[in-house]
Amino acid sequence: MDKIRVWDWPVRLGHWLLVGAFTLAWLTGDSEEWRLVHAYAGGTLIGVVLFRLVWGLIGTHHARFASFVRGPASVINYLKGLRIGKPPHTTGHNPAGAWAILSLLALGLLSGASGWLVYQDIGGDVVEELHEGLSAAMLMVVGLHVAGVIVGSLLHRENLVRAMLTGYKRGNPDEAIATPRAWAALTLIGWVAVCAWWFAR
Amino acid sequence: MKTTLAILACLFVATAQASTPASLIHDYRSQAAKQSSGFQPSAQRGATFFRQRFANSSRMPACTSCHSDKPMNSGSHAVTSKTIKPLAPAANADRFTDPEKVEKWFRRNCTEVVGRECSSAEKADFIAFLMEVR
Numbered sequence: 001m002d003k004i005r006v007w008d009w010p011v012r013l014g015h016w017l018l019v020g021a022f023t024l025a026w027l028t029g030d031s032e033e034w035r036l037v038h039a040y041a042g043g044t045l046i047g048v049v050l051f052r053l054v055w056g057l058i059g060t061h062h063a064r065f066a067s068f069v070r071g072p073a074s075v076i077n078y079l080k081g082l083r084i085g086k087p088p089h090t091t092g093h094n095p096a097g098a099w100a101i102l103s104l105l106a107l108g109l110l111s112g113a114s115g116w117l118v119y120q121d122i123g124g125d126v127v128e129e130l131h132e133g134l135s136a137a138m139l140m141v142v143g144l145h146v147a148g149v150i151v152g153s154l155l156h157r158e159n160l161v162r163a164m165l166t167g168y169k170r171g172n173p174d175e176a177i178a179t180p181r182a183w184a185a186l187t188l189i190g191w192v193a194v195c196a197w198w199f200a201r
Numbered sequence: 202m203k204t205t206l207a208i209l210a211c212l213f214v215a216t217a218q219a220s221t222p223a224s225l226i227h228d229y230r231s232q233a234a235k236q237s238s239g240f241q242p243s244a245q246r247g248a249t250f251f252r253q254r255f256a257n258s259s260r261m262p263a264c265t266s267c268h269s270d271k272p273m274n275s276g277s278h279a280v281t282s283k284t285i286k287p288l289a290p291a292a293n294a295d296r297f298t299d300p301e302k303v304e305k306w307f308r309r310n311c312t313e314v315v316g317r318e319c320s321s322a323e324k325a326d327f328i329a330f331l332m333e334v335r
Contacts, residue, residue, distance in 0.1 A: 030312075031309075031313060032267070032278070032309070032310065033258055033260055033280060033313055035280050035281050036280050039281070119281075120283075121283065121286075125299065200281075
């Protein structure tokens with residue numbers, strides 16, 4: 001198998017923006033002095049998630065949900081493969097990773113939305129506690145996702161973190177994406193800036 | 202089903218708002234008395250504490266940086282300019298009714314503004330002061 005381009009620019013940039021925004025949000029969550037930064041981080045997170053949902057419909061092949069989201073049977077099959085140390089290799093996201101991605105997108109959206117309500121002082125204590133619970137749940141899924149990436153990288157002998165940076169993975173040449181869609185990454189940056197600004201108003 | 206919901210709702214309210222400002226002062230006073238026997242909450246000490254410039258944080262040197270000098274009034278967040286509801290129970294009946302919430306916000310705000318966690322004595326004084334504000 002060759003090294004082929006799999007992840008387009010918006011997928012990679014969006015991923016690392018989420019990593020940065022989520023980390024920043026966690027570090028500033030207990031502080032008033034950093035509350036504005038916390039809100040910008042939340043706005044960035046929501047912006048990336050909303051963009052990703054659209055990109056999952058109109059993006060390049062491996063970015064589309066239809067190309068990588070599979071039913072429970074595939075996930076169980078993949079996890080069984082993990083247990084015996086021989087998970088089936090996928091060029092794009094594996095079935096277990098796909099569910100982690102969907103969970104993270106959903107939790108990111110809910111955590112961000114509840115955080116916005118707290119920031120605007122809407123909903124009171126219930127929403128405040130909901131925001132904390134959703135964010136803690138998201139941290140747990142992030143932990144699972146990172147663990148999965150480490151295990152997957154070792155078992156597939158393929159550095160998945162580097163792949164998310166460079167966009168290149170192992171695969172058949174006919175599975176490669178034609179263009180990296182750098183222009184869409186610019187759209188993503190502009191959109192995220194608007195979301196962060198609007199969110200923290 | 203309706204009764205179950207009603208009971209659950211009552212339980213929820215009971216756990217979420219089991220306290221009054223007076224009962225919280227009582228609890229903090231008991232805790233403080235363990236360290237220094239005969240401790241009595243003082244609204245005057247609470248007022249001094251409320252207006253003290255700790256200057257641990259440059260943007261939020263004192264409680265008054267966000268909560269306004271007059272706890273009957275709404276405050277304004279020093280960093281985000283968002284409105285903060287009045288601290289005084291006389292102006293905002295929700296204040297000091299949920300022990301967990303009170304502890305959470307003492308912990309957060311004391312750490313940043315005072316530069317350390319507040320003692321039970323300081324908390325008792327603080328609420329005693331706000332109870333008297335009219």
